Amino acid sequence: MYKYIIRRLLVTIPVIIGVTIVISSIVYMAPGNPARIALGTNADAKAVSNLEQKMGLNEPPHIRYLDWMWGVVQGDLGESIRGGREVTDMISERIVPTLELALVAMVITFIIALPLGVISAVKQYSWADNLSMLFAIFWISMPSFWLGLLLILVFSVRLDLFPISGRTGAIFTLTWLSSLALPAIATGTRRAGLLTRMTRSSMLEVLNEDYIRTARGKGIGERSVIYTHAMKNAMIPIITLIGLQIPLIFSGTVIIETVFSWPGMGRLLVDAVLSRNYPVIQGTVLIYSIIVILSNLFVDITYSYFDPRITYD
Template identity: 85%
Template sequence: MYKYIVRRLLVTIPVLIGVTIVISSVVYITPGNPARIALGSSATPEAIYALEQQMGLNRPPHIRYLDWMAGVVQGDLGESIRGGREVSAMIAERIVPTVELAVVAMIITLVIALPLGVISAVKQYTWVDNVSMLFAIFWISMPSFWLGLLLILVFSVRLDMFPISGLQGAILSVTWLSYIALPAIATGTRRAGLLTRMTRSSMLEVLNEDYIRTARGKGIGETAVIYTHAMKNAMIPIITLIGLQIPLIFSGTVVIETVFSWPGMGRLLVDAVTARNYPVVQGAVLIYAVIVVIANLAVDITYSYFDPRISYE
């Protein structure tokens, strides 16, 4: 297992380098002059030129990229064009709220999707199955930002049950839960729709296998058949989809954080793109890429628990 993890980490190095090249290329060809944006429309050409020199914007793109990569290797993501703060410090402040939101959203996804998918498969073609699939299709079709706005309108504006925006309180406190509830629901329910359908499909396939009929023929209880025999064997494709959902949840927080004014990395990234704050954009996207790599590695390792035939030696 240890050797496999090391090999996977080594393979991800070229992937991350490729990501940094793409990020830098997109950033440099994006229209807009950061110096002009920072100084405003009334700035003189001389002032703009002086700030461009200070920011290093007049240097060739490949030189700026190599200098940035040299800093990344040493843990230095550069300095923000606005304010001169270290990008790593800005990301460190924002990544915790984003991770909190993503984790709670994933918990909501799993709590809704797995039981609903299993029940829908066991009760195939009944009203329970039909209602479950109706909800799943509704969640898939509903854009997360639109669901977020509806939740704010109903539960914050009309019923005054939850705060409209922001984040306060210590983690797992009542105050913290009240602030994270709506953005986490808006993020997690859309993913739950897709995972519910996958769970149902995977369970239906397993429930028709011969060993399930054999287990039932031996007099094993239906609950044990479903959750001990069927569920474990149905988890491989479900885990694959969960692994794909993790980066999508993190990327989805970019929109949700804007809707709920959540102080996370997504909002930081949107503000940086708007201000053409290139170092912050590069640093934030790189961190997102690292999160995706770690999520995929965790999914691969989880496979061996549910399927003993998979070996990493």
């Protein structure tokens, strides 16, 4: 197991390098002069030239990238063009709200999708099955940003039950939960639609296996058959889908954080793109990449829990 984890971590190094090269190339090719944007359109040409030299914009793109990577190896993600703050400090302030939003959104996804998928499979072709599939198709088709705007209109503007935007209160308090509820629901429900369909499909395949019929023939209770025998064996494809959904959840938080003015990394990234703030863009994407890679590693490791035949020796 430990050797497998080490190998996977070593493999992530070229993946992260590849991601940062692609992002850096796109950023460098984007139109607009970051120095001019930072100083304003009326700035003196000499001041713009000095800032370009300080930022290294007069260097070739590959030299800028290598200088940035050397700083990353030393734990330095550079300084923001606007304000001159350390990118590491800016990200450290924003990473916790983003993780809060993503984790709660995933919990909402599981709470909705797993029970609906199991019920839909057990009650195949019933009204419960049809209703669950209608729910799944509806949420798959609903863009998260549009759902977020509808939630704000109904529950914040009309009913005044939740804050319109922002993050308030200490963590795990009712105030914090009320500010987190709408963005987490907007992020989690859309992912629940696809996971519901996958859970149903996987459960139907398992329920038709011989060992399930044998368990029922032995007189084992239906609840035990479903949740002890069938559910555990149906989790492998579900976990695979969860691993694929993790990057989508984090990418979805970029839009949702903007809609709800949530002070996370997604909003920081959007602001950095609009202002051509190269160091912040590169640093934020790097942290996103590391989070997604580690999350998928955790998902792969959980395979062995649900299926003991899977080993990593």
